[in-house]
Amino acid sequence: xxxxxxxxxxxxxxxxxxxxxxxxxxxxxxxxxxxxxxxxxxxxxxxxxxxxxxxxxxxxxxxxxxxxxxxxxxxxxxxxxxxxxxxxxxxxxxxxxxxxxxxxxxxxxxxxxxxxxxxxxxxxxxxxxxxxxxxxxxxxxxxxxxxxxxxxxxxxxxxxxxxxxxxxxxxxxxxxxxxxxxxxxxxxxxxxxxxxxxxxxxxxxxxxxxxxxxxxxxxxxxxxxxxxxxxxxxxxxxxxxxxxxxxxxxxxxxxxxxxxxxxxxxxxxxxxxxxxxxxxxxxxxxxxxxxxxxxxxxxxxxxxxxxxxxxxxxxxxxxxxxxxxxxxxxxxxxxxxxxxxxxxxxxxxxxxxxxxxxxxxxxxxxxx
Amino acid sequence: xxxxxxxxxxxxxxxxxxxxxxxxxxxxxxxxxxxxxxxxxxxxxxxxxxxxxxxxxxxxxxxxxxxxxxxxxxxxxxxxxxxxxxxxxxxxxxxxxxxxxxxxxxxxxxxxxxxxxxxxxxxxxxxxxxxxxxxxxxxxxxxxxxxxxxxxxxxxxxxxxxxxxxxxxxxxxxxxxxxxxxxxxxxxxxxxxxxxxxxxxxxxxxxxxxxxxxxxxxxxx
Numbered sequence: 001x002x003x004x005x006x007x008x009x010x011x012x013x014x015x016x017x018x019x020x021x022x023x024x025x026x027x028x029x030x031x032x033x034x035x036x037x038x039x040x041x042x043x044x045x046x047x048x049x050x051x052x053x054x055x056x057x058x059x060x061x062x063x064x065x066x067x068x069x070x071x072x073x074x075x076x077x078x079x080x081x082x083x084x085x086x087x088x089x090x091x092x093x094x095x096x097x098x099x100x101x102x103x104x105x106x107x108x109x110x111x112x113x114x115x116x117x118x119x120x121x122x123x124x125x126x127x128x129x130x131x132x133x134x135x136x137x138x139x140x141x142x143x144x145x146x147x148x149x150x151x152x153x154x155x156x157x158x159x160x161x162x163x164x165x166x167x168x169x170x171x172x173x174x175x176x177x178x179x180x181x182x183x184x185x186x187x188x189x190x191x192x193x194x195x196x197x198x199x200x201x202x203x204x205x206x207x208x209x210x211x212x213x214x215x216x217x218x219x220x221x222x223x224x225x226x227x228x229x230x231x232x233x234x235x236x237x238x239x240x241x242x243x244x245x246x247x248x249x250x251x252x253x254x255x256x257x258x259x260x261x262x263x264x265x266x267x268x269x270x271x272x273x274x275x276x277x278x279x280x281x282x283x284x285x286x287x288x289x290x291x292x293x294x295x296x297x298x299x300x301x302x303x304x305x306x307x308x309x310x311x312x313x314x315x316x317x318x319x320x321x322x323x324x325x326x327x328x329x330x331x332x333x334x335x336x337x338x339x340x341x342x343x344x345x346x347x348x349x350x351x352x353x354x355x356x357x358x359x360x361x362x363x364x365x366x367x368x
Numbered sequence: 369x370x371x372x373x374x375x376x377x378x379x380x381x382x383x384x385x386x387x388x389x390x391x392x393x394x395x396x397x398x399x400x401x402x403x404x405x406x407x408x409x410x411x412x413x414x415x416x417x418x419x420x421x422x423x424x425x426x427x428x429x430x431x432x433x434x435x436x437x438x439x440x441x442x443x444x445x446x447x448x449x450x451x452x453x454x455x456x457x458x459x460x461x462x463x464x465x466x467x468x469x470x471x472x473x474x475x476x477x478x479x480x481x482x483x484x485x486x487x488x489x490x491x492x493x494x495x496x497x498x499x500x501x502x503x504x505x506x507x508x509x510x511x512x513x514x515x516x517x518x519x520x521x522x523x524x525x526x527x528x529x530x531x532x533x534x535x536x537x538x539x540x541x542x543x544x545x546x547x548x549x550x551x552x553x554x555x556x557x558x559x560x561x562x563x564x565x566x567x568x569x570x571x572x573x574x575x576x577x578x579x580x581x582x583x584x585x586x587x588x589x
Contacts, residue, residue, distance in 0.1 A: 151559065172587065174587055364585065
């Protein structure tokens with residue numbers, strides 16, 4: 001294998017695939033990036049066996065072939081090259097790849113190409129084409145609520161449903177639930193529902209930042225494949241029953257308050273600075289106002305009172321500051337509707353403009 | 369236990385040869401025949417030692433300790449004795465489990481449902497011929513469940529429970545006995561190994577078990 005390319009092109013594409021390459025693996029090849037040159041094209045590939053990514057590289061292949069190189073090291077080397085023109089050539093006898101750029105020459109030992117698994121091709125005929133912007137925005141709205149706890153794998157995914165003119169995504173880590181319904185301008189030709197690892201969708205969101213109009217989705221029995229531009233991202237689907245989120249949303253709430261979203265988010269951000277070491281953020285509602293406060297022993301305390309249209313018996317409720325902020329930030333500005341029942345029942349955050357977003361959040365018990 | 373503080377030189381011969389030059393040291397001779405030579409530095413580990421069973425021979429120069437079988441030999445040449453005393457240590461008490469582990473066992477025995485829905489305790493310290501398993505429970509369908517309790521759930525804990533289960537399942541009446549590792553924190557490697565062996569695991573919070581702290585509020589279990 002031999003190819004010529006530019007430092008800029010190689011570095012940009014390497015950055016994308018390196019994120020997918022495995023960082024903790026017994027199979028060394030999975031920590032690598034595969035350079036695949038064939039039929040006049042070059043592709044970079046990486047996988048950690050859960051998520052796989054293939055991206056095209058603008059390059060001139062002079063000799064076909066495959067090599068696997070340590071992803072992180074290759075990225076660091078390429079970023080540091082002195083000249084824009086880069087040549088990579090496999091030296092089979094030495095079992096390394098020679099990288100030359102300007103006067104710099106690197107020899108990097110290859111990883112076992114046989115250990116690098118084949119990645120799925122681009123989705124075939126049974127695919128659904130969805131608007132990329134709407135898909136990415138929906139992912140970014142709910143992704144923060146997905147769990148990072150690998151002991152409950154079903155919660156590490158985002159339940160994606162697409163049908164007709166509706167795209168819906170749901171994520172929950174059992175402490176909060178995020179649901180976003182996006183109405184599409186045109187009806188989709190086809191439909192699908194799948195629990196996709198949040199990590200894969202966040203990676204897809206990064207890939208789609210390039211301004212592609214549409215992305216293609218192909219769903220198999222245990223795998224989903226996305227194509228955006230020339231990149232193909234594949235991911236295994238998550239097994240298991242996703243929680244029945246519809247029954248988690250209380251039918252009625254005792255208090256419903258319309259708040260200025262940006263202003264309230266800023267208050268929460270500010271006061272949260274003093275809610276450290278798992279300390280809750282306290283919201284004390286009395287007639288016409290709410291006092292947001294936090295206290296961390298040995299660190300300090302903060303409080304801020306803002307007017308809100310609250311009426312009724314005083315109510316004090318505690319939330320995880322990060323979770324509350326996530327919910328408010330996911331709305332992306334505009335007026336917010338905050339619905340509450342009591343200090344031990346979930347609160348609901350919605351956009352006042354009927355944006356199709358709802359965020360259900362469990363409180364934290366307050367000892368005092 | 370004999371404790372000798374002496375200026376001595378120690379020579380070991382056997383799988384290799386090692387010499388501790390003459391210096392002030394503590395020689396511990398235990399009643400089970402093991403001998404350890406300690407310096408005042410170097411942490412808990414002896415500078416040299418010989419594990420039991422040994423043959424100890426007193427000589428005019430000091431003592432020679434030999435392994436009952438093999439070529440290992442520890443020769444202690446004593447130049448000056450500072451102190452030589454013998455103490456009757458009595459019956460040794462067994463090692464007690466650390467506080468958290470013992471408290472976890474106590475709390476889970478009182479509330480075995482934290483290990484699984486519908487669990488009820490049959491016995492604490494259920495005996496097997498290689499040692500007792502912490503809890504033996506039955507589930508709602510009368511199935512047997514052996515629960516091993518640790519502060520930190522490690523691969524070794526999974527191995528230990530695997531060994532217990534192998535012994536317990538020899539009894540045809542308990543051939544379907546399941547295993548659960550209960551710990552305050554189960555290490556990722558232990559989770560993988562437990563899953564691969566069909567052993568369940570559960571993380572429990574002692575403060576919650578004791579009722580000192582309410583469990584976190586969640587939208588669903």
